[in-house]
Amino acid sequence: xxxxxxxxxxxxxxxxxxxxxxxxxxxxxxxxxxxxxxxxxxxxxxxxxxxxxxxxxxxxxxxxxxxxxxxxxxxxxxxxxxxxxxxxxxxxxxxxxxxxxxxxxxxxxxxxxxxxxxxxxxxxxxxxxxxxxxxxxxxxxxxxxxxxxxxxxxxxxxxxxxxxxxxxxxxxxxxxxxxxxxxxxxxxxxxxxxxxxxxxxxxxxxxxxxxxxxxxxxxxxxxxxxxxxxxxxxxxxxxxxxxxxxxxxxxxxxxxxxxxxxxxxxxxxxxxxxxxxxxxxxxxxxxxxxxxxxxxxxxxxxxxxxxxxxxxxxxxxxxxxxxxxxxxxxxxxxxxxxxxxxxxxxxxxxxxx
Ligand code: ZN
Ligand code: ZN
Numbered sequence: 001x002x003x004x005x006x007x008x009x010x011x012x013x014x015x016x017x018x019x020x021x022x023x024x025x026x027x028x029x030x031x032x033x034x035x036x037x038x039x040x041x042x043x044x045x046x047x048x049x050x051x052x053x054x055x056x057x058x059x060x061x062x063x064x065x066x067x068x069x070x071x072x073x074x075x076x077x078x079x080x081x082x083x084x085x086x087x088x089x090x091x092x093x094x095x096x097x098x099x100x101x102x103x104x105x106x107x108x109x110x111x112x113x114x115x116x117x118x119x120x121x122x123x124x125x126x127x128x129x130x131x132x133x134x135x136x137x138x139x140x141x142x143x144x145x146x147x148x149x150x151x152x153x154x155x156x157x158x159x160x161x162x163x164x165x166x167x168x169x170x171x172x173x174x175x176x177x178x179x180x181x182x183x184x185x186x187x188x189x190x191x192x193x194x195x196x197x198x199x200x201x202x203x204x205x206x207x208x209x210x211x212x213x214x215x216x217x218x219x220x221x222x223x224x225x226x227x228x229x230x231x232x233x234x235x236x237x238x239x240x241x242x243x244x245x246x247x248x249x250x251x252x253x254x255x256x257x258x259x260x261x262x263x264x265x266x267x268x269x270x271x272x273x274x275x276x277x278x279x280x281x282x283x284x285x286x287x288x289x290x291x292x293x294x295x296x297x298x299x300x301x302x303x304x305x306x307x308x309x310x311x312x313x314x315x316x317x318x319x320x321x322x323x324x325x326x327x328x329x330x331x332x333x334x335x336x337x338x339x340x341x342x343x344x345x346x347x348x349x350x351x352x353x
Pocket of ligand 1: 212213223225
């Protein structure tokens with residue numbers, strides 16, 4: 001990990017990097033902290049954190065010199081000493097997570113020339129290590145257990161909010177440390193809003209219920225969506241569901257290293273367009289998942305990503321008929337040497353409860 005950062009650092013013409021965001025600190029040290037900075041140069045790899053974390057960090061973090069700035073010193077003061085002893089001319093900062101105010105503050109305080117990282121950490125984080133994939137799978141299995149169990153609760157009279165609460169409870173019960181995001185549970189006409197908010201609306205016979213949810217294990221997110229019908233599904237509902245499922249399968253079949261995010265999106269979009277629902281698929285096919293719920297790569301008509309082995313990308317096409325109903329089905333794919341492994345095991349044939 002540190003070696004990869006040094007390689008990327010050299011490629012950008014920087015002599016050191018400073019990692020300030022919670023996610024990047026956790027990514028490189030494996031340690032969760034709400035405060036601290038990571039300094040990496042050719043000679044040093046230092047994790048600076050405060051009194052609240054220092055004891056645990058010293059026990060758990062390996063590969064880094066773990067220090068606490070003493071005597072009321074600021075992180076900047078300690079970093080400046082390192083910059084001096086390492087003869088650093090240029091240090092790269094996290095321009096994609098620091099506020100403008102924080103960025104200029106570091107710039108003012110540090111004695112070396114500051115330059116933006118320009119997506120360096122994003123690109124590194126897009127390729128998952130086997131250990132990261134393990135955490136994502138663990139989070140996914142918890143979400144799947146919750147899905148299986150929440151199916152028993154979906155019946156006329158129960159509200160979207162109650163189902164969202166139940167999903168949250170079940171994921172925590174099965175060991176999640178938190179939700180990846182607030183679960184989306186939308187039904188009937190509400191299901192035409194891709195990111196609708198669960199309401200007090202009761203589930204009715206003839207509703208589609210779309211549930212988009214995920215949880216966090218050791219900092220890593222999972223993400224899945226399933227749409228089920230309650231009581232019955234009209235021929236039109238079945239046709240839309242079948243279209244979305246075929247589109248998702250076409251996308252999954254196309255997912256392999258070397259394919260662009262744009263082409264991956266097109267593989268699924270073509271199925272939806274051929275079925276006449278093109279205008280009703282208004283978002284991208286997928287996104288990366290990791291320490292954040294949305295990471296690189298992206299798979300959409302505007303994507304600039306190219307898929308590489310080790311990336312994770314979601315497969316989540318949908319069709320949304322305004323004021324009527326919507327369907328989305330989402331799995332997480334792990335890109336391997338010659339294709340992909342679907343990390344989602346929940347069934348996705350149309351379920352009528
Ligand atoms: Zn999702
Ligand atoms: Zn997603």
